[in-house]
Amino acid sequence: MSSFAERFLKLAQSRSPLCLGIDPAIELLKQWGLPASAAGVGNFCDIVMDAMGDRVAVVKPQSAFFEQFGPDGMQELVRVVRMTQERGALALIDVKRGDIGHTLEAYADAMIGPQSPFGGDAMTVSAYLGFDALKPLLNKATERGAGVFVVVRSSNPEGQTLQNAKIADGRTVATALADDITVYNANISKGIGPVGAVMGATIEGSATETLASLPNALILAPGIGAQGATFSDLARNFGNAVNRALPSVSRAILSKGPSVAELRRSIQQHCDQALRMRETNNA
Amino acid sequence: MSSFAERFLKLAQSRSPLCLGIDPAIELLKQWGLPASAAGVGNFCDIVMDAMGDRVAVVKPQSAFFEQFGPDGMQELVRVVRMTQERGALALIDVKRGDIGHTLEAYADAMIGPQSPFGGDAMTVSAYLGFDALKPLLNKATERGAGVFVVVRSSNPEGQTLQNAKIADGRTVATALADDITVYNANISKGIGPVGAVMGATIEGSATETLASLPNALILAPGIGAQGATFSDLARNFGNAVNRALPSVSRAILSKGPSVAELRRSIQQHCDQALRMRETNNA
Numbered sequence: 251m252s253s254f255a256e257r258f259l260k261l262a263q264s265r266s267p268l269c270l271g272i273d274p275a276i277e278l279l280k281q282w283g284l285p286a287s288a289a290g291v292g293n294f295c296d297i298v299m300d301a302m303g304d305r306v307a308v309v310k311p312q313s314a315f316f317e318q319f320g321p322d323g324m325q326e327l328v329r330v331v332r333m334t335q336e337r338g339a340l341a342l343i344d345v346k347r348g349d350i351g352h353t354l355e356a357y358a359d360a361m362i363g364p365q366s367p368f369g370g371d372a373m374t375v376s377a378y379l380g381f382d383a384l385k386p387l388l389n390k391a392t393e394r395g396a397g398v399f400v401v402v403r404s405s406n407p408e409g410q411t412l413q414n415a416k417i418a419d420g421r422t423v424a425t426a427l428a429d430d431i432t433v434y435n436a437n438i439s440k441g442i443g444p445v446g447a448v449m450g451a452t453i454e455g456s457a458t459e460t461l462a463s464l465p466n467a468l469i470l471a472p473g474i475g476a477q478g479a480t481f482s483d484l485a486r487n488f489g490n491a492v493n494r495a496l497p498s499v500s501r502a503i504l505s506k507g508p509s510v511a512e513l514r515r516s517i518q519q520h521c522d523q524a525l526r527m528r529e530t531n532n533a
Numbered sequence: 534m535s536s537f538a539e540r541f542l543k544l545a546q547s548r549s550p551l552c553l554g555i556d557p558a559i560e561l562l563k564q565w566g567l568p569a570s571a572a573g574v575g576n577f578c579d580i581v582m583d584a585m586g587d588r589v590a591v592v593k594p595q596s597a598f599f600e601q602f603g604p605d606g607m608q609e610l611v612r613v614v615r616m617t618q619e620r621g622a623l624a625l626i627d628v629k630r631g632d633i634g635h636t637l638e639a640y641a642d643a644m645i646g647p648q649s650p651f652g653g654d655a656m657t658v659s660a661y662l663g664f665d666a667l668k669p670l671l672n673k674a675t676e677r678g679a680g681v682f683v684v685v686r687s688s689n690p691e692g693q694t695l696q697n698a699k700i701a702d703g704r705t706v707a708t709a710l711a712d713d714i715t716v717y718n719a720n721i722s723k724g725i726g727p728v729g730a731v732m733g734a735t736i737e738g739s740a741t742e743t744l745a746s747l748p749n750a751l752i753l754a755p756g757i758g759a760q761g762a763t764f765s766d767l768a769r770n771f772g773n774a775v776n777r778a779l780p781s782v783s784r785a786i787l788s789k790g791p792s793v794a795e796l797r798r799s800i801q802q803h804c805d806q807a808l809r810m811r812e813t814n815n816a
Contacts, residue, residue: 275635275636312636314637315636317640317644318650319650320643321604321611321650323650346630346631347597347629348629348659348661350691351689352560353595356558356559356595356600357597357600359559359601360597361600367602367604368600376659377661378660378684378687379695380687380689380690380695381691383687383689401661401662404633406633406634407663408633408662408663409661409662410663412662412663412706412709415698415699417694417695418694418697422698426694
């Protein structure tokens with residue numbers, strides 16, 4: 251089976267690298283005239299899937315907005331993952347789980363691989379308990395050809411204090427995590443490895459060093475649109491790494507709903523921009 | 534309505550402070566002769582509830598072991614929370630969620646308070662994206678009289694590099710988080726505030742400083758039993774803070790199943806030890 255990185259890179263070329271975030275927040279459900287319930291989330295997902303077309307590489311449902319409606323909401327998460335895959339895109343479940351040992355393995359068993367109940371192609375994780383503690387999950391992902399994205403540099407300013415803290419050898423927490431990802435990936439693959447990084451598209455300054463420490467990882471870049479960054483920012487900040495980036499857009503697209511036509515137009519425009527960002531870099 | 538801290542401190546005195554972890558891992562289900570399915574998890578929870586008696590203050594289901602069986606597994610999480618509360622104990626859902634803004638609010642809406650689908654009295658969270666980013670969730674918890682436990686010092690060695698990293702003013706990441714908790718709690722309450730800390734029972738060395746920075750917080754202390762710490766370790770390492778501790782035991786008790794009689798005896802013994810730990814400290 252091909253790895254998540256291989257599948258993504260192929261889609262990024264033939265479609266566009268766009269990662270479409272599915273965030274059925276209560277305010278958006280209201281704005282779309284849908285009930286604040288699991289059924290409303292289901293309608294929301296149906297509308298987005300109708301509008302999606304065949305140019306999106308990755309769909310990223312945010313688990314919190316499904317969990318807020320309990321097990322019935324989680325059933326809609328299962329369904330949107332399946333609908334995404336039926337449309338030829340990859341499903342990246344944004345759950346930011348983090349724990350140790352068997353607990354972490356259970357999260358892998360929950361979220362990634364075709365045998366898992368949620369069935370994602372990839373998931374996000376959090377490393378407050380240490381990168382090495384993530385290994386049981388990373389190993390399961392590798393076996394299954396799934397991807398894992400470790401939050402390294404978040405797009406929110408409140409995360410900087412912790413992410414810029416210095417470990418004993420002088421590296422920042424974020425750069426040390428990036429180095430850990432690089433070593434892990436190099437042991438698995440000569441190309442891009444199974445472990446990616448989440449790096450806010452708004453990053454600058456000390457984050458550039460972190461990015462330079464990620465030569466063999468995919469990079470999920472949230473923060474485009476509603477959070478203030480543009481594709482041009484991403485191209486400028488990421489340099490050549492833009493070829494390995496999953497530029498993620500949620501609110502800027504979803505705010506066009508519930509009109510399927512307007513959503514479709516916005517998705518197409520964002521796909522064009524995402525593709526152009528790659529092509530400009532490679533020109 | 535009384536706060537989570539008030540409810541816990543009352544139960545700790547009248548029952549015992551024991552926090553009973555519910556970890557239906559696949560190996561445990563097998564060991565108990567139960568199917569590896571949501572139904573097996575349901576049976577597992579029924580057996581633990583049968584054995585629980587009326588001395589446990591807090592029950593802590595680990596979400597990963599419910600999520601691994603998809604939405605049906607999550608339905609068992611809803612059920613075990615309700616069964617816990619029907620038995621007069623508090624339900625602390627161990628989910629270690631972490632994110633920003635509306636996403637984090639959705640996690641609060643999912644997990645805590647009687648109106649939420651999972652209905653927990655408290656939940657655990659992770660702060661890789663910064664303590665301030667947690668505030669929307671902490672504020673919702675405060676309004677609802679619910680508790681939140683931020684992972685500060687984990688019981689696993691792999692977490693030390695990050696948790697001991699130094700922020701710009703020289704404090705460790707863990708101590709800075711502890712200080713943030715203290716300030717937040719002091720703004721809410723003159724006593725113990727709504728935000729607790731997760732501090733592994735095995736902590737020592739630099740963690741003592743972190744603990745000293747937590748004068749007005751409950752402390753969830755996992756790692757007793759299977760992870761190597763004892764109640765005596767906890768009493769020695771925690772000093773007076775032991776009065777605010779939720780000593781958490783999972784595997785050491787659960788390994789006695791599926792015999793209800795043996796589970797009941799082990800739970801009683803652990804309740805006795807947990808109560809004695811408090812009383813010795815206060816003698």
